[in-house]
Amino acid sequence: MKARITLATAARVLRQLRRDRRTLALVLVVPPVLLTLFRYVFDGQEATFDRLGAPLVGLFPFITMFLVTSIAMLRERVSGTLERLMSLPLGKADLLFGYALAFALVAAAQAAATSLVAFWLLDLDTAGPVWLVFALAIANAILGMALGLFMSAFATSEFQAVQFMPAVVLPQILLGGLLVDRSTMAEPLEWLSHALPLTYAYDALARTAQIGELDVALWRDIAVVAGCSLVALALGAATLRRRTP
Amino acid sequence: MKNSSVISIERLRIRRGGKLILPDATLELRSGVVTGLLGPSGSGKSTLMRAIVGVQLIEAGTVTVLGLPAGSPDLRRRIGYVTQAPSVYGDLSVRENLRYFASVLGVPGSRIDEAIAVVDLVGQAEQVVRTLSGGERSRVSLATALLGEPDVLVLDEPTVGLDPVLRRDLWATFHRLAQAGTSLLVSSHVMDEAERCDDIVLMRDGRIVAVASPAELLRKTGARDLEAAFLSLAEAA
Numbered sequence: 001m002k003a004r005i006t007l008a009t010a011a012r013v014l015r016q017l018r019r020d021r022r023t024l025a026l027v028l029v030v031p032p033v034l035l036t037l038f039r040y041v042f043d044g045q046e047a048t049f050d051r052l053g054a055p056l057v058g059l060f061p062f063i064t065m066f067l068v069t070s071i072a073m074l075r076e077r078v079s080g081t082l083e084r085l086m087s088l089p090l091g092k093a094d095l096l097f098g099y100a101l102a103f104a105l106v107a108a109a110q111a112a113a114t115s116l117v118a119f120w121l122l123d124l125d126t127a128g129p130v131w132l133v134f135a136l137a138i139a140n141a142i143l144g145m146a147l148g149l150f151m152s153a154f155a156t157s158e159f160q161a162v163q164f165m166p167a168v169v170l171p172q173i174l175l176g177g178l179l180v181d182r183s184t185m186a187e188p189l190e191w192l193s194h195a196l197p198l199t200y201a202y203d204a205l206a207r208t209a210q211i212g213e214l215d216v217a218l219w220r221d222i223a224v225v226a227g228c229s230l231v232a233l234a235l236g237a238a239t240l241r242r243r244t245p
Numbered sequence: 246m247k248n249s250s251v252i253s254i255e256r257l258r259i260r261r262g263g264k265l266i267l268p269d270a271t272l273e274l275r276s277g278v279v280t281g282l283l284g285p286s287g288s289g290k291s292t293l294m295r296a297i298v299g300v301q302l303i304e305a306g307t308v309t310v311l312g313l314p315a316g317s318p319d320l321r322r323r324i325g326y327v328t329q330a331p332s333v334y335g336d337l338s339v340r341e342n343l344r345y346f347a348s349v350l351g352v353p354g355s356r357i358d359e360a361i362a363v364v365d366l367v368g369q370a371e372q373v374v375r376t377l378s379g380g381e382r383s384r385v386s387l388a389t390a391l392l393g394e395p396d397v398l399v400l401d402e403p404t405v406g407l408d409p410v411l412r413r414d415l416w417a418t419f420h421r422l423a424q425a426g427t428s429l430l431v432s433s434h435v436m437d438e439a440e441r442c443d444d445i446v447l448m449r450d451g452r453i454v455a456v457a458s459p460a461e462l463l464r465k466t467g468a469r470d471l472e473a474a475f476l477s478l479a480e481a482a
Contacts, residue, residue, distance in 0.1 A: 008348030012337070019336045019373065080332030084389070087298050089321040090349050243302045243316060245261055 001093040009090075009098025010105075013072070017106065027068070027110055031060035032117035039122045046125075053124040054133045054209035055178055055202050057114045061107040061141035062201060063169055069103060069148030070161045077152070082240070092237045099149065100142055100233070107141030108134075127212025136208065139225050140201045144169075146232035147197075153239030172198035177206065197228035251276035251397060251428040252297055257306035259292055266292045267451045270306070274430065274444070279416075279423050281442030282432040283475070289451040290432040291329060294399050297430065298326040311396060322350065325390030329401040331382040335375035339366055339385050342374060343392060350393040360388040363418055365411065380407045387415075398422065398429045404438065416441045436472040447475055454478045 017024055035056055042048045076082040085095060111134050118124040126133060151168055155161035175185070175193040182193050193199045204221035211218075252274040259267040266289050274280050282290050295301035296308050299316025308315035311323060333342045343357045361370050364384040369377060374385055387403055398419075404412045416438075419429050423443070431442070439445050440459050447454040447462075455462060455478050459471060468474035 004351065005349055008345055012334070012341070012345040015341055016334060016336045079335070080328045080330050081334060083300055083328065084326065084332040085349070087300055087321060087324070087326050088346070088349050089318070089351070243300055245302050 001091050001097065005090055005094040006098045006101065009095055010101040013099055013102035014105065016072075017102070023068075024106075027064055027106060028113050031057075031064070031110060031114040034060075035114060035118055036122060046123075049122070050125045051206070051209060052178065053118055053122070054126045054128075055205040057111065057118050057124075057133055058137040058140050058205040059173070059178070059198075059202065060114055061110050061137045062144035062198065063165070064110060064144070065103050065107055065141040066144035066148040066151075066169055067162070067165050068106075069099065069145045070152040070155065070164060071158060072099070073149050073152035074155050074158060074161045083244070086240065086242045092240045095240065096149065096233055096237055100145055103145045104138055104142055107138050107145075111137035111141070126209045128208035128214075129212070132208050132212075132214070133205065136201070136204050136222070139222065139229070143197055143201060143225055143229045143232070146229045146236060149236035150232050150239065153236070169198075172196045175199065176202040178202050197225060197232075200224040200228075249276055250274060251311060252430070253307075253309045254293075254296070255307045255309075257293075257296060257308060258304045259289075259296060259301060260304050261292065265451065267296075270451075270453055272446065272453055272456065274428065274446075276428045277423055277426055278443035279419050279429045279431060279441070280444040280446060281439050282430055282446045282448065283436065283439050284434065284448035284454075286434050288448040290434075290448055291401050292451075293448070294326075294401050294430065294432060298324055298399050300326075322393060323396045325393060325395035325398045327383075327386050327390045327398075327400045327403055329405075331374075331379075331386035333374055333382065333385045333389060335382075336373065338371050338373050339377075339388075340370045342385060343388060346389045347392050352393055356392050356394070360391045363391055364388045365414065380411070383407075384411075394427075396427060398427055400429065400431045402432050402434070404433065412438075436470075436475060439471040439475075445471075447478060449479050 038056065039049050115130060115134055119130055147168065151164045152161060155164060175189055175196055176198045182190050200221040204218055204225065207218050250273045254270055254272040257267055257270040270293065282293065284290055292301060296303055297310060297315055299320065310320055313320055339361065340357060343360060347354060347357055361367055364387050366381065366384055366388065369381060374382055383403065387400065390398060404415055407415065419431060423429055442459065444456065444458055445462060446456050457465065462471060462474045466474040466477045468477055
């Protein structure tokens with residue numbers, strides 16, 4: 001891995017995104033608007049908003065980066081730029097970490113915009129510090145990016161790539177504890193939820209919202225999210241082939 | 246140097262999607278010349294080129310480039326490859342594309358302007374690639390391959406859709422590069438490009454029908470032009 005190529009890749013990805021103003025605007029504006037909507041759907045139920053607000057701030061980047069990365073990587077595959085890159089002196093890690101770096105920056109901007117609206121305009125109240133919500137949001141963005149990268153290998157069109165979002169992300173949100181307490185689910189589903197990375201991402205955010213201490217349980221969640229990101233990145237790297245049929 | 250072999254292919258067999266594309270190809274290419282890879286579309290030209298660049302999974306046989314097995318990490322800096330479809334980023338400008346690939350190759354920024362000049366895109370350097378015409382886009386792709394001043398250039402149909410003036414200029418560029426020591430393999434399905442090559446490899450249905458200079462081909466077949474020579478060879482095969 002070479003820092004020069006990783007940084008050049010990150011700069012290139014950001015430059016591409018900069019040209020796509022509308023996508024950038026959607027990435028930055030949609031989550032705060034949805035959060036505002038959420039706040040007033042549960043009007044007069046501040047406790048509900050305080051319980052779910054932080055997890056939402058932290059989960060938006062996961063969903064966005066999953067989508068953006070799977071489409072971006074699919075484009076690299078379809079346009080032949082990936083094949084060109086694979087024939088050049090570029091390490092797979094350079095490409096993956098270049099993408100991770102670029103999208104972590106975008107996720108940071110998104111999380112900052114969403115946090116700003118949530119904590120200052122909507123008076124979201126969490127037991128833990130704002131920076132922790134922010135940091136978890138970026139960790140989740142990287143998890144989403146890594147999963148999106150891996151899943152893009154199974155899509156041959158943008159239609160398919162978009163459909164992976166409900167297929168891969170929604171079940172994890174359903175089972176992750178955001179909607180209902182996992183202990184009240186049918187038992188097999190509760191077991192299954194232990195195997196899904198988003199469960200830990202949600203758990204970390206919920207703990208930050210309700211307990212707010214960087215305790216062992218929270219660190220365990222963070223470690224699982226980071227570990228799953230690394231595994232997904234490694235799997236993603238395995239789908240980048242120098243030689244193809 | 247001129248007569249030593251730069252690419253050597255032995256008993257190469259390639260299957261794509263269950264179909265046998267190249268049953269058994271053997272080929273030696275001279276260095277420092279422009280070799281034309283000619284044949285109708287679907288004859289296996291792109292697949293052969295992919296094997297030389299080392300991005301194609303092969304079933305059997307060997308491909309050696311500059312004395313190393315095709316696909317060796319050391320070759321990635323020494324081979325320039327241009328695919329048929331322009332493989333550049335449509336949402337970046339010409340210069341931004343080249344700047345990125347220059348960083349990947351680790352070549353100085355001065356090479357960017359040189360490459361842009363060679364493919365005659367100075368006026369469009371700041372334009373976003375998506376907004377360029379098809380011919381211009383394929384020239385951006387070509388410029389990218391020229392950045393690293395590779396020893397071997399593999400160009401898959403680089404002149405398709407270009408106007409005659411530009412085609413002539415690009416062929417002049419190819420010969421200038423060859424004189425400077427670069428070995429070029431250029432594919433085309435148009436026979437009138439054959440006469441611009443130093444050597445010709447004729448392909449049909451995944452088989453190499455002939456390897457010779459244009460003059461030799463005409464002499465051997467007794468045909469009046471290369472198109473007729475190809476037809477007589479294809480029918481004999």
